[in-house]
Amino acid sequence: MINETMYGLGSRRSVIREIFEYGNRRRAEIGADKVFDFSLGNPSVPAPREVEEAILDLVKNSDPIALHGYTSAQGDAGVRRAIAADLNARYATNISPDSIYMTCGAAASLCIILKALNASSADEYITFTPFFPEYRVFVEAAGGRLVPVASDPADFQIDLEAFEKAITPNTKAVIVNSPNNPSGVVFTPEKLKAACALMEKKSKEYGHPIYLISDEPYRELVYDGKEVPFLVNYYDNTVICYSFSKSLSLPGERIGYIALSNKLEDERRVYAAVCGAGRALGYVCAPSMMQRVVVKCLGKTADTSVYKTNRDLLYNALTAYGYTCIYPDGAFYLFVKSPEADANAFCLKAREQELLLVPADDFGTPGFVRIAYCVSTEQIQNALPAFQKLMESYQ
Amino acid sequence: MINETMYGLGSRRSVIREIFEYGNRRRAEIGADKVFDFSLGNPSVPAPREVEEAILDLVKNSDPIALHGYTSAQGDAGVRRAIAADLNARYATNISPDSIYMTCGAAASLCIILKALNASSADEYITFTPFFPEYRVFVEAAGGRLVPVASDPADFQIDLEAFEKAITPNTKAVIVNSPNNPSGVVFTPEKLKAACALMEKKSKEYGHPIYLISDEPYRELVYDGKEVPFLVNYYDNTVICYSFSKSLSLPGERIGYIALSNKLEDERRVYAAVCGAGRALGYVCAPSMMQRVVVKCLGKTADTSVYKTNRDLLYNALTAYGYTCIYPDGAFYLFVKSPEADANAFCLKAREQELLLVPADDFGTPGFVRIAYCVSTEQIQNALPAFQKLMESYQ
Numbered sequence: 001m002i003n004e005t006m007y008g009l010g011s012r013r014s015v016i017r018e019i020f021e022y023g024n025r026r027r028a029e030i031g032a033d034k035v036f037d038f039s040l041g042n043p044s045v046p047a048p049r050e051v052e053e054a055i056l057d058l059v060k061n062s063d064p065i066a067l068h069g070y071t072s073a074q075g076d077a078g079v080r081r082a083i084a085a086d087l088n089a090r091y092a093t094n095i096s097p098d099s100i101y102m103t104c105g106a107a108a109s110l111c112i113i114l115k116a117l118n119a120s121s122a123d124e125y126i127t128f129t130p131f132f133p134e135y136r137v138f139v140e141a142a143g144g145r146l147v148p149v150a151s152d153p154a155d156f157q158i159d160l161e162a163f164e165k166a167i168t169p170n171t172k173a174v175i176v177n178s179p180n181n182p183s184g185v186v187f188t189p190e191k192l193k194a195a196c197a198l199m200e201k202k203s204k205e206y207g208h209p210i211y212l213i214s215d216e217p218y219r220e221l222v223y224d225g226k227e228v229p230f231l232v233n234y235y236d237n238t239v240i241c242y243s244f245s246k247s248l249s250l251p252g253e254r255i256g257y258i259a260l261s262n263k264l265e266d267e268r269r270v271y272a273a274v275c276g277a278g279r280a281l282g283y284v285c286a287p288s289m290m291q292r293v294v295v296k297c298l299g300k301t302a303d304t305s306v307y308k309t310n311r312d313l314l315y316n317a318l319t320a321y322g323y324t325c326i327y328p329d330g331a332f333y334l335f336v337k338s339p340e341a342d343a344n345a346f347c348l349k350a351r352e353q354e355l356l357l358v359p360a361d362d363f364g365t366p367g368f369v370r371i372a373y374c375v376s377t378e379q380i381q382n383a384l385p386a387f388q389k390l391m392e393s394y395q
Numbered sequence: 396m397i398n399e400t401m402y403g404l405g406s407r408r409s410v411i412r413e414i415f416e417y418g419n420r421r422r423a424e425i426g427a428d429k430v431f432d433f434s435l436g437n438p439s440v441p442a443p444r445e446v447e448e449a450i451l452d453l454v455k456n457s458d459p460i461a462l463h464g465y466t467s468a469q470g471d472a473g474v475r476r477a478i479a480a481d482l483n484a485r486y487a488t489n490i491s492p493d494s495i496y497m498t499c500g501a502a503a504s505l506c507i508i509l510k511a512l513n514a515s516s517a518d519e520y521i522t523f524t525p526f527f528p529e530y531r532v533f534v535e536a537a538g539g540r541l542v543p544v545a546s547d548p549a550d551f552q553i554d555l556e557a558f559e560k561a562i563t564p565n566t567k568a569v570i571v572n573s574p575n576n577p578s579g580v581v582f583t584p585e586k587l588k589a590a591c592a593l594m595e596k597k598s599k600e601y602g603h604p605i606y607l608i609s610d611e612p613y614r615e616l617v618y619d620g621k622e623v624p625f626l627v628n629y630y631d632n633t634v635i636c637y638s639f640s641k642s643l644s645l646p647g648e649r650i651g652y653i654a655l656s657n658k659l660e661d662e663r664r665v666y667a668a669v670c671g672a673g674r675a676l677g678y679v680c681a682p683s684m685m686q687r688v689v690v691k692c693l694g695k696t697a698d699t700s701v702y703k704t705n706r707d708l709l710y711n712a713l714t715a716y717g718y719t720c721i722y723p724d725g726a727f728y729l730f731v732k733s734p735e736a737d738a739n740a741f742c743l744k745a746r747e748q749e750l751l752l753v754p755a756d757d758f759g760t761p762g763f764v765r766i767a768y769c770v771s772t773e774q775i776q777n778a779l780p781a782f783q784k785l786m787e788s789y790q
Contacts, residue, residue, distance in 0.1 A: 001567075001603050002661070002668045006511050010671030011664075046459040059450050064441040068645045104499055104649070104678070111677030116401045134674075141675035172396075208396050250463045252683025254499070266397070269406075273397045276405030279529075280536035282506030283499070287682050288647025 184328020
């Protein structure tokens with residue numbers, strides 16, 4: 001008599017959560033320093049100093065009724081002005097403050113825009129493998145259907161031929177996540193340009209827009225000066241879904257935004273639908289104090305240098321041991337080919353070395369594993385012999 | 396091609412928001428002190444000192460990675476233990492920490508439990524007039540149907556006869572909001588006992604539980620030592636939806652919880668569905684720092700004495716002028732019978748006196764208006780001559 005779909009979602013743990021819980025038990029058994037847990041994408045560096053300063057300043061120096069009071073559903077007007085100005089200065093765009101909608105983080109951003117756009121159970125949402133498994137949950141909750149398109153297995157860039165084949169008259173939107181969780185790949189400008197050209201062609205052919213939803217919580221987590229293409233500059237019908245979770249190491253605070261391109265078709269109607277979807281999903285407004293905190297920290301990030309150190313250490317060691325790794329330009333994940341076809345079997349074998357890795361089957365990419373390197377550099381150093389031993393068992 | 400229901404929800408402003416926007420324009424025209432705005436249920440007293448102290452203490456003395464990091468989806472385990480212990484101590488209940496689910500406020504609590512319970516488009520949710528208009532939005536977003544039942548117009552307590560007639564085999568749940576927005580009425584133990592007995596009888600008759608959803612953001616906002624019946628002690632199949640918005644004057648921070656009675660039928664299955672619904676709606680976890688803040692403030696409230704002062708001043712003056720008012724034991728609303736049948740016409744006439752009141756048509760009670768007295772006592776004093784003049788125009 002209750003909702004069986006919701007019961008299913010709540011009772012079947014995600015594979016990541018399952019491994020993390022195993023890790024908790026194992027840590028209790030043999031000690032935390034003996035377990036090499038690479039399962040969770042939880043930032044391991046603290047929020048930048050400016051976050052603490054902003055909170056203290058706001059609490060001490062502002063009217064608590066305003067600070068903790070409702071903002072408008074779209075978010076505080078000053079906050080939206082500052083975010084639009086920051087985006088426009090960084091990316092030479094022309095996004096209006098009235099096209100920004102503050103949200104409770106990236107998951108909320110995605111659920112709201114999907115609910116706003118979805119008009120029929122036939123609506124399809126393309127994404128590229130590997131993809132964050134919750135995309136399927138969010139798309140189905142909005143009433144649509146997720147259509148995963150296999151990426152080029154050599155570099156996990158977009159496979160344009162496969163992409164073109166997947167676009168149908170029912171394609172409502174394409175979800176892009178670059179830098180990518182779990183591959184760490186940043187899509188190249190060339191591939192994105194070609195993909196956008198395809199979408200434009202198909203939009204014209206079918207007589208309705210195909211929206212581009214850019215899920216970019218890892219936008220600032222790139223290394224060696226790599227640039228992340230800002231999709232508003234590539235495609236008119238772009239919707240940005242952003243979260244401050246990773247850039248400011250605030251994942252629990254649930255703060256992010258939706259930004260609509262000023263060139264979006266029917267922009268005012270889509271924005272109204274975003275407001276309606278936020279209302280229907282019970283969001284009311286994004287956390288009021290955190291709206292003001294993130295605005296005081298625009299342009300700042302947590303110290304992500306440890307992620308680069310970790311990436312270099314792990315990538316170089318694992319490739320030297322004989323693993324096939326996708327080179328990650330961003331995010332904090334290393335995507336590794338399982339030495340045996342069954343990545344689940346490989347992950348169980350890794351457990352014998354106390355290595356907790358995530359099989360990528362749920363990410364739409366069987367035969368691969370995700371290693372979240374947002375951990376201490378020491379943990380990686382200590383884990384390297386285990387990785388080596390594990391590979392030797394396959395040779 | 397977008398979702399027209401969401402577009403409708405986002406483009407049609409609520410009547411309250413409409414009046415508030417009119418107030419903003421009018422304030423700019425004639426000065427803020429000349430406009431007597433009673434439209435919004437926004438707390439007018441600051442959060443208690445303990446909130447500021449808790450934030451400062453947490454920011455200065457805890458590990459920022461844990462403080463701002465993800466909690467489990469259900470909420471931090473220590474936070475849930477503290478809330479369960481507090482409830483059990485205050486109400487002699489036996490609620491388990493594992494039956495608490497932390498949420499982004501009351502609207503989120505309602506959306507999540509409705510999504511968790513709703514199994515069919517035939518499912519019906521009874522509520523009593525007058526009711527918070529967003530109930531309709533939330534119930535319909537979950538896929539169900541709202542069934543408003545008229546209360547006794549003399550005192551806005553439950554009309555048991557009307558209630559019994561409204562219960563059908565499709566009744567999935569009954570939503571109770573006491574102290575009530577917009578009437579300020581606290582349901583009496585006698586009426587609640589009789590209503591619960593009816594629900595038990597009908598549950599048996601139909602062979603499935605009828606859930607009782609208690610929406611109680613105003614639980615602590617009662618005057619003259621009035622007691623608010625805690626429904627877990629009245630009915631086994633009770634779900635509490637709580638928010639700290641009003642008690643701690645933190646409406647923008649979006650923090651509250653769902654608590655399931657330990658006697659709820661299929662409690663573990665319902666809790667799993669709650670977790671699933673939170674996931675499907677994109678909630679991930681409730682804001683992490685605020686979870687810890689509210690736990691440090693359990694048992695505290697903002698200084699609500701001004702609300703009592705305001706209630707007494709307004710109720711006594713308006714009844715003396717000849718208005719028919721429902722005596723409010725709680726919340727911060729006065730519910731007043733319109734002197735003419737059309738409450739919208741009355742509210743427009745009130746505008747001529749610069750009084751901004753909300754017609755209660757959207758609350759399911761035509762012919763009444765809501766006066767939100769969560770304003771300064773000075774505003775009420777200054778508004779009294781206008782209320783008097785307005786009534787004189789009807790005599």
